[in-house]
Amino acid sequence: MADRPITYREALSSALREEMQRDERVFIMGEEVGVWGGTYAVTRGFLDEFGEKRVRDTPISEMVIAGAAVGAAMAGLRPVAELMTINFAFVAMDAIINHAAKVRYMFNGQFTVPLVIRTTTGGGKQLGATHSHAPEVIFAHFPGLYVAVPGTAYDAKGMLKASIRDDNPVLFVEHSTMLQWRSPVPDDPDFLLPIGKSDIKRKGSDVTIVTYQKGLEYSLVAAEELAKEGIEAEIIDLRWLRPLDLEPVFESFKKTNRCVVVEESLPMFNVGAEVAAQIHDECFDWMDAPVKRVAAMDIPLPYSREIEQMALPSPEKIIQAVKEVI
Amino acid sequence: MGVTLNAHFHAGWGNLTMPKPNKETLLDWYRQMVLIRRFEERCAELYQQGLIGGFLHLYIGQEATGVGAVAALGPNDHVITAYRDHGIALARGIDPKRAMAEMFGKRTGVSGGKGGSMHLADRELHMWGGYGIVGGHLPLAAGIALKIKYMEEDGVVLALMGDGSTNIGYFHEALNLSAVWNLPVVWLIENNQYGMGTAVERASGAKELIRRALAYSSEDGSGMKMGPRVDGMDVLAVYEAISEARDHARKHSPVLVESLTYRLEGHSMGDPQRYRTKEEVESFVETGPITRFRSYLVETYKGVEKTLDTIDAEALQAIDEAVEFAKNSDDPTYEDLISHVYVD
Numbered sequence: 001m002a003d004r005p006i007t008y009r010e011a012l013s014s015a016l017r018e019e020m021q022r023d024e025r026v027f028i029m030g031e032e033v034g035v036w037g038g039t040y041a042v043t044r045g046f047l048d049e050f051g052e053k054r055v056r057d058t059p060i061s062e063m064v065i066a067g068a069a070v071g072a073a074m075a076g077l078r079p080v081a082e083l084m085t086i087n088f089a090f091v092a093m094d095a096i097i098n099h100a101a102k103v104r105y106m107f108n109g110q111f112t113v114p115l116v117i118r119t120t121t122g123g124g125k126q127l128g129a130t131h132s133h134a135p136e137v138i139f140a141h142f143p144g145l146y147v148a149v150p151g152t153a154y155d156a157k158g159m160l161k162a163s164i165r166d167d168n169p170v171l172f173v174e175h176s177t178m179l180q181w182r183s184p185v186p187d188d189p190d191f192l193l194p195i196g197k198s199d200i201k202r203k204g205s206d207v208t209i210v211t212y213q214k215g216l217e218y219s220l221v222a223a224e225e226l227a228k229e230g231i232e233a234e235i236i237d238l239r240w241l242r243p244l245d246l247e248p249v250f251e252s253f254k255k256t257n258r259c260v261v262v263e264e265s266l267p268m269f270n271v272g273a274e275v276a277a278q279i280h281d282e283c284f285d286w287m288d289a290p291v292k293r294v295a296a297m298d299i300p301l302p303y304s305r306e307i308e309q310m311a312l313p314s315p316e317k318i319i320q321a322v323k324e325v326i
Numbered sequence: 327m328g329v330t331l332n333a334h335f336h337a338g339w340g341n342l343t344m345p346k347p348n349k350e351t352l353l354d355w356y357r358q359m360v361l362i363r364r365f366e367e368r369c370a371e372l373y374q375q376g377l378i379g380g381f382l383h384l385y386i387g388q389e390a391t392g393v394g395a396v397a398a399l400g401p402n403d404h405v406i407t408a409y410r411d412h413g414i415a416l417a418r419g420i421d422p423k424r425a426m427a428e429m430f431g432k433r434t435g436v437s438g439g440k441g442g443s444m445h446l447a448d449r450e451l452h453m454w455g456g457y458g459i460v461g462g463h464l465p466l467a468a469g470i471a472l473k474i475k476y477m478e479e480d481g482v483v484l485a486l487m488g489d490g491s492t493n494i495g496y497f498h499e500a501l502n503l504s505a506v507w508n509l510p511v512v513w514l515i516e517n518n519q520y521g522m523g524t525a526v527e528r529a530s531g532a533k534e535l536i537r538r539a540l541a542y543s544s545e546d547g548s549g550m551k552m553g554p555r556v557d558g559m560d561v562l563a564v565y566e567a568i569s570e571a572r573d574h575a576r577k578h579s580p581v582l583v584e585s586l587t588y589r590l591e592g593h594s595m596g597d598p599q600r601y602r603t604k605e606e607v608e609s610f611v612e613t614g615p616i617t618r619f620r621s622y623l624v625e626t627y628k629g630v631e632k633t634l635d636t637i638d639a640e641a642l643q644a645i646d647e648a649v650e651f652a653k654n655s656d657d658p659t660y661e662d663l664i665s666h667v668y669v670d
């Protein structure tokens with residue numbers, strides 16, 4: 001079937017709608033998902049279409065949104081729970097880490113947790129320190145959980161559908177500034193992308209850029225600029241922080257011998273640290289330069305636009321980092 | 327200072343017409359209570375010998391609550407509790423052998439040796455586990471109840487918790503959600519007077535924890551039902567209270583029940599118990615649930631002592647066999663270590 005350009009938001013909505021139509025056990029719960037239509041309008045119209053049983057508004061109770069979704073999943077439903085933004089996931093951390101990710105192991109496989117927790121990430125919108133985190137990497141620390149970080153409409157759709165059909169708990173992290181992004185998406189109700197597979201978003205032979213979401217947007221811009229100077233960057237979109245698929249990164253690195261990791265997270269203990277360590281392990285003999293990291297500055301994000309942008313990664317910072325390794 | 331259990335059990339609180347448990351049933355409850363007591367005593371010994379590791383929280387003193395409450399459930403109902411879970415697991419029918427093997431960390435344990443004392447579950451028996459994070463299982467209970475309602479099944483979730491867990495946010499969020507969504511849950515607070523070393527009145531604005539139900543109930547009668555504060559040392563009273571609560575939860579709304587009981591041992595092994603006096607503890611030994619129930623049975627059924635003695639002896643034997651089974655079981659393997667992190 002033909003691919004149609006749709007927005008990241010439409011991709012999410014249609015993925016949810018199709019999976020709810022396909023499987024009665026799939027339902028949505030969270031703050032403002034029903035009457036309001038979703039804080040980011042992803043579930044607009046769902047209440048009318050599916051009714052209150054399957055589109056469940058909750059009180060402002062992150063601990064029980066995540067925890068009750070775990071219980072419902074253990075019992076055999078397939079909840080898609082929504083945490084309004086990832087900033088509020090800190091309140092639900094215990095339910096996500098100690099319960100969603102652990103009950104299967106702890107009880108020796110007696111329980112499965114077919115759960116998706118959708119949430120939005122990202123700064124750069126002048127929301128101040130508490131509302132501007134991009135902390136998805138924290139959640140990728142824990143075995144038992146998957147962490148999805150789609151960066152295009154195409155990926156958002158195929159990954160969300162696959163997450164809903166998978167029997168493991170997935171923290172599905174959407175980027176709040178990418179909802180209007182468009183890309184062609186197959187018009188196929190069974191369009192699924194594999195869990196834990198990264199994707200080469202641009203071919204190149206001079207440097208490997210490893211990134212996801214906002215970093216992907218900026219890296220694509222940076223790569224076009226670099227190309228004008230004859231530097232061809234290969235861009236690998238991780239798409240998942242767990243399972244983390246670095247095989248294509250190693251392959252690319254063995255060709256380029258240089259790597260820059262770009263992300264919106266904070267600079268310490270971040271995705272770049274993990275990628276760099278694994279490149280050391282796997283590609284030591286191919287290294288021509290240290291792996292460089294481009295991330296947010298090591299400070300809380302401020303309100304003022306001028307200095308907020310200063311603290312975040314940018315195409316300019318990526319170009320500079322690439323030039324340092326070449 | 328001293329603690330007294332001030333129960334206000336309202337008999338006939340609902341409209342339940344409940345079959346009176348017969349002699350056979352009562353003897354079975356007695357058997358369960360004794361089995362739990364012997365299991366716990368043996369665990370304590372084995373812990374001292376270094377054969378059981380980790381945290382070990384004993385249920386000694388609380389047997390009437392666990393046995394009475396679980397007895398009120400049917401096979402389609404569900405049970406979930408905190409880490410003080412041995413008694414609940416045994417009452418729900420988990421084989422003492424597999425429970426003991428879990429204490430030993432053996433692969434024949436109910437949780438394959440990967441859960442330990444705090445994490446006993448048996449999916450077949452709808453025993454959803456013990457949970458080590460205070461209050462962490464309360465939202466899970468709401469979620470399990472949501473599944474019952476969503477699938478239009480018959481059944482309730484019995485969610486047991488300690489008095490201390492009523493002070494964590496989970497309690498508020500889970501009980502409130504159960505009221506908003508009208509979920510079939512019987513919330514049962516096992517008020518054993520302390521959360522570790524902190525007495526109830528030092529941790530809760532409401533000394534009568536049952537009053538928390540009012541926060542989730544409305545004047546028109548909708549929302550959470552405030553159930554009774556029941557004498558948790560009386561297995562019959564607990565059974566009656568939870569039977570009524572179960573009936574209400576199936577037909578109308580979630581219910582909160584408080585059971586007043588007492589933990590006769592330390593919070594966990596190696597608790598110096600500086601927060602209470604020996605006299606206080608001793609005052610509860612005489613009125614302990616097993617002593618009381620035994621007296622009741624002896625008064626009610628002439629000549630039952632011999633049967634009770636046989637039950638006592640059989641319980642000891644069952645525990646001996648459980649320990650033997652656990653000792654002779656294999657340790658988990660490397661394969662066990664790495665399995666069940668994900669569904670493959």
Ligand SMILES: Cc1ncc(C[n+]2csc(CCOP(=O)(O)OP(=O)(O)O)c2C)c(N)n1
Pocket residue numbers: 410458459460461487488489490491492494518520521522589593
């Ligand atoms: C969230 C959390 N905080 C603290 C602890 C440590 N802790 C374990 S048991 C306990 C006391 C709980 O008391 P209560 O709920 O009354 O249960 P009881 O031990 O009396 O059965 C505490 C503070 C924990 N396990 N989880």
Ligand SMILES: [Mg+2]
Pocket residue numbers: 488489490516517518519520521522
């Ligand atoms: Mg207590």
